[in-house]
Each structure stands twice: as structure tokens, then as C-alpha cells.
Amino acid sequence: MKVLSVCGLGQGTSLILKMNVEQALSEKGIRADVEHMDVSSASSMSADYIITSNELAEGLEGHSAKLIIVNNYFDMDEINQAIDEHIAKA
Amino acid sequence: MKFLEEGLVKVGAKAADAEDAIKQAGVLLADAETVEDVYIDAMVQSFQENGPYFVLAPHIAIPHARPEDGVKEASVSLLQLKDPITFGHSSNDPVQLIFGLGASSSEEHVDLLKKLTVLLNKEENVNQLRTAASYRDIKTIIETGEGK
Numbered sequence: 001m002k003v004l005s006v007c008g009l010g011q012g013t014s015l016i017l018k019m020n021v022e023q024a025l026s027e028k029g030i031r032a033d034v035e036h037m038d039v040s041s042a043s044s045m046s047a048d049y050i051i052t053s054n055e056l057a058e059g060l061e062g063h064s065a066k067l068i069i070v071n072n073y074f075d076m077d078e079i080n081q082a083i084d085e086h087i088a089k090a
Numbered sequence: 091m092k093f094l095e096e097g098l099v100k101v102g103a104k105a106a107d108a109e110d111a112i113k114q115a116g117v118l119l120a121d122a123e124t125v126e127d128v129y130i131d132a133m134v135q136s137f138q139e140n141g142p143y144f145v146l147a148p149h150i151a152i153p154h155a156r157p158e159d160g161v162k163e164a165s166v167s168l169l170q171l172k173d174p175i176t177f178g179h180s181s182n183d184p185v186q187l188i189f190g191l192g193a194s195s196s197e198e199h200v201d202l203l204k205k206l207t208v209l210l211n212k213e214e215n216v217n218q219l220r221t222a223a224s225y226r227d228i229k230t231i232i233e234t235g236e237g238k
Contacts, residue, residue: 008140011193012154016207055143071181073146074210
């Protein structure tokens with residue numbers, strides 16, 4: 001499974017999101033490859049899921065990957081819930 | 091790498107608006123000589139172009155630009171505002187803690203973001219950082235927050 005964490009520049013905030021998403025996925029026993037990048041790189045990359053903020057989701061509409069929105073990047077409860085809702089356990 | 095050292099933190103600051111706050115967080119980095127002055131402009135430009143997506147959580151913004159925009163050393167500053175301001179984010183406004191990130195392409199960059207994530211993943215730490223009255227308070231929160 002391939003997951004992209006996406007932010008405006010692909011440098012800072014997407015890396016923070018990647019760290020927390022990887023932690024949540026591994027605690028659930030879900031094997032996934034999580035990559036962080038900016039919106040324009042993500043647009044042309046295939047993936048199963050894209051995790052990003054509401055602010056940037058608009059720029060990714062129409063992408064073949066399923067979009068998952070996280071509002072608070074530091075709230076593990078929200079991240080866990082988003083994963084439970086969208087990513088079925090393998 | 092420099093992570094929230096004394097010269098990189100300003101407590102009880104005042105900012106007119108989001109751009110002003112981003113600039114001030116950038117000036118803290120430039121004064122500590124971890125970024126060049128042009129990096130501050132790049133931080134503001136990123137906000138203008140990409141919007142307030144870097145308001146990552148309630149009360150918290152992490153403005154930054156790219157390593158090639160003038161970063162000399164991986165670094166994190168903190169501008170703690172006396173009065174929170176609006177960045178225009180749909181769910182995380184108003185912002186009180188602005189962490190200026192000198193984004194480097196080195197391994198240190200990853201280490202810095204890990205430290206920041208460990209600190210901010212705990213809501214209790216965030217609340218304490220918001221009410222801290224001095225650098226000494228902030229330092230205590232960082233030290234105990236990392237130890238937990």
C-alpha cells in the first residue's frame with residue numbers, strides 16, 4: 001500500500017504528518033510505504049491514499065488516490081480515527 | 091542544529107497579522123544566523139502562495155520555506171504571542187505559537203522535526219507553551235516534554 005503525506009512545499013509539515021501516520025499505521029499492524037512531498041509532485045504520482053490538510057485537498061481533487069483529511073497533525077486520536085475510517089486493515 | 095535555544099525564542103510577543111508573525115519568527119532565525127535574510131521573504135511568499143496550511147494544529151503554525159531559499163543550519167524558533175491572531179485556517183485559528191522552521195536537507199532536519207513532533211503531540215505541552223511567561227518556563231517544558 002502506498003500513502004502520500006502532502007504539504008505545500010514537501011519539506012516540513014508533510015514530514016511531521018508522515019511520522020505520525022507511520023506510527024499510527026505500524027501500531028495497527030498495517031504495512032504501508034509512506035512518502036512525503038508537495039502538492040504538485042503528488043498530483044502526478046500514483047498512490048492508494050493521500051493524507052493532507054483541508055487547505056490543500058482542493059488542489060488534489062480528481063486524483064486517483066483516496067483523499068484523507070487531517071486537521072490537527074499532532075492529534076494522534078484524529079489520525080488514528082482517519083485511518084480506521086478510510087484504510088481497511090490488510 | 092539549533093532547537094528553541096534562548097536566542098531563538100521570544101515570549102509575549104505582539105504581531106499585527108499573520109505575515110508580521112511569520113516575519114518575526116524568521117527574524118529570530120536570521121538573528122541566530124541559521125538562515126539568510128532572504129529566507130524570511132521566502133517564508134512569507136510561501137504563505138502568500140500556498141495559504142495557511144502550515145497551521146498544523148489548533149494554536150500552532152510552522153512557517154518555513156525550502157532549504158535552497160537560504161538555510162545555513164537546521165533550526166527551529168518560537169514566537170509566542172501575547173494575543174493570538176488569525177491566519178485564515180478553516181479549523182485551527184487563532185494562532186498563538188509560531189515555530190519558524192529553518193528547513194535543511196540534512197538528517198538534522200528530520201531529527202529537529204522529530205523533536206518538535208514529540209513535544210507538540212502532547213496537548214498538555216502545547217497548553218503550557220501557550221501560557222509560559224519566560225524562556226525559563228519554555229525550557230522546562232521542552233526538557234520535561236522530551237523526557238516523557
